[in-house]
Amino acid sequence: MKRAILVKRNDPRSDEHKNELQLLELRELAHSAGYTVVLELVQTRHPDSRYQVGRGKVEELAQAVQALNVDKVIFHNPLSTMQIYNISEICRREVIDKFQLILEIFATRATTHRSKLQVELAKLEYELPRARAIISILKKEERPGFMGLGGYENSYAQDVKNRIDRIKDELEGMERDGDILRRSRHSRGFSLVALAGYTNAGKSTLFNSLVKEDVKVQDMLFTTLVPITRSLDVEGRTVLLTDTVGFIEDLPHWMVDAFRSTLNEIFLADVVLLVVDSSEPLETIRRKLITSHETMWEQLQEVEIITVFNKAELLGQEELNERMLALGYLAPNPVAVSAKKGFCLDILKAELRSHLPKWDRVHISLPLSEEGMSMVSWLYEEGVVHNISYGDSIDIDLEARDAVINKARSFAKERASSS
Ligand SMILES: Nc1nc2c(ncn2[C@@H]2O[C@H](COP(=O)(O)OP(=O)(O)OP(=O)(O)O)[C@@H](O)[C@H]2O)c(=O)[nH]1
Numbered sequence: 001m002k003r004a005i006l007v008k009r010n011d012p013r014s015d016e017h018k019n020e021l022q023l024l025e026l027r028e029l030a031h032s033a034g035y036t037v038v039l040e041l042v043q044t045r046h047p048d049s050r051y052q053v054g055r056g057k058v059e060e061l062a063q064a065v066q067a068l069n070v071d072k073v074i075f076h077n078p079l080s081t082m083q084i085y086n087i088s089e090i091c092r093r094e095v096i097d098k099f100q101l102i103l104e105i106f107a108t109r110a111t112t113h114r115s116k117l118q119v120e121l122a123k124l125e126y127e128l129p130r131a132r133a134i135i136s137i138l139k140k141e142e143r144p145g146f147m148g149l150g151g152y153e154n155s156y157a158q159d160v161k162n163r164i165d166r167i168k169d170e171l172e173g174m175e176r177d178g179d180i181l182r183r184s185r186h187s188r189g190f191s192l193v194a195l196a197g198y199t200n201a202g203k204s205t206l207f208n209s210l211v212k213e214d215v216k217v218q219d220m221l222f223t224t225l226v227p228i229t230r231s232l233d234v235e236g237r238t239v240l241l242t243d244t245v246g247f248i249e250d251l252p253h254w255m256v257d258a259f260r261s262t263l264n265e266i267f268l269a270d271v272v273l274l275v276v277d278s279s280e281p282l283e284t285i286r287r288k289l290i291t292s293h294e295t296m297w298e299q300l301q302e303v304e305i306i307t308v309f310n311k312a313e314l315l316g317q318e319e320l321n322e323r324m325l326a327l328g329y330l331a332p333n334p335v336a337v338s339a340k341k342g343f344c345l346d347i348l349k350a351e352l353r354s355h356l357p358k359w360d361r362v363h364i365s366l367p368l369s370e371e372g373m374s375m376v377s378w379l380y381e382e383g384v385v386h387n388i389s390y391g392d393s394i395d396i397d398l399e400a401r402d403a404v405i406n407k408a409r410s411f412a413k414e415r416a417s418s419s
């Protein structure tokens with residue numbers, strides 16, 4: 001295992017609880033990226049423009065790096081190029097911030113061509129302004145060789161820009177294909193349902209128990225990077241359920257952009273199942289819900305949200321109810337489940353059913369014939385047949401989208417007039 005030191009600067013008078021959570025999350029991220037954390041340094045002060053933390057703290061850090069044989073220094077606070085340069089000059093070790101750490105995790109999780117492109121894009125978008133800054137530092141100081149970046153020439157920035165453009169083109173092409181696929185699914189009458197929520201909330205576990213799949217589940221952040229879709233029967237209606245990448249606080253814009261085509265699975269859904277880990281402290285749940293809503297907010301239009309209080313088996317019923325109530329508008333349409341134990345999935349399905357786009361319910365009489373029977377089997381596929389009786393004709397109590405009802409009606413009319 002690689003060894004890392006975590007560093008966090010807290011603003012004076014900032015929320016203590018929030019600071020603790022952020023450090024905890026950084027620790028989890030480091031763990032998910034495969035680091036053993038050997039030391040955590042925290043300092044409360046205003047930001048230092050050269051080192052982020054104070055000069056004395058950096059010297060303490062440099063000593064610890066030597067003494068503890070550390071591979072990497074990871075800052076919670078976003079670092080400027082200048083700060084990375086200055087700190088690594090003193091520590092003689094690679095220094096990264098939280099965003100670069102997330103990128104490292106994403107790089108190891110990317111398995112498909114598309115997700116590899118997305119990660120590369122995010123990396124380049126992150127690095128471009130920094131590369132420019134480093135080049136200007138090197139020029140000013142007339143010194144090559146900083147962190148192996150000495151070979152950069154002026155054209156480097158242009159090369160990066162070209163590569164960014166090419167990747168964007170390719171991803172947009174894939175996005176268009178995705179849109180076409182989604183539209184065709186829609187027009188075939190499937191409703192689209194997406195699992196969304198903070199990383200590690202249990203989205204993939206819920207996906208697995210709902211559709212009997214075996215998607216990878218782990219007590220780590222960002223286990224899922226590549227979305228997966230399966231069909232699911234919800235009380236007679238077939239929906240397409242998609243498992244997606246998790247959210248995290250301060251997910252920067254360049255990252256949302258890079259993963260736009262993945263996040264579109266959420267943004268274009270009819271219903272979003274917003275999964276939360278209800279076993280966490282109330283304040284944590286609240287913060288994670290806020291982050292989730294903020295991530296989706298700009299993009300979501302007229303989407304129904306069901307809040308899934310997962311890991312409910314870890315709490316008492318009373319505590320659970322209190323939490324659902326306390327979160328109020330942040331948690332619309334709350335349902336408590338245990339994805340792991342498979343508890344209350346029927347209640348979730350019933351709630352989901354009631355939020356699916358409306359279908360009409362009608363009575364239709366079809367001729368009792370071979371053609372009529374093949375129409376019936378088509379209706380079974382495309383809609384929900386609540387009741388069917390065979391007499392002189394076939395009488396059906398049918399629920400379906402308009403297109404299906406119209407087709408069945410005109411079929412019935414044609415046969416009636418031709419007989
Ligand atoms: N106790 C309990 N643990 C659960 C439940 N559902 C999921 N977990 C655990 O929570 C952890 C995360 O589960 P995942 O399904 O990988 O979570 P995710 O939301 O898909 O996470 P990312 O893909 O990393 O964003 C795993 O250790 C699961 O076993 C549950 O209902 N109860």
Ligand SMILES: [Mg+2]
Pocket residue numbers: 203204205216223224244
């Ligand atoms: Mg997952």
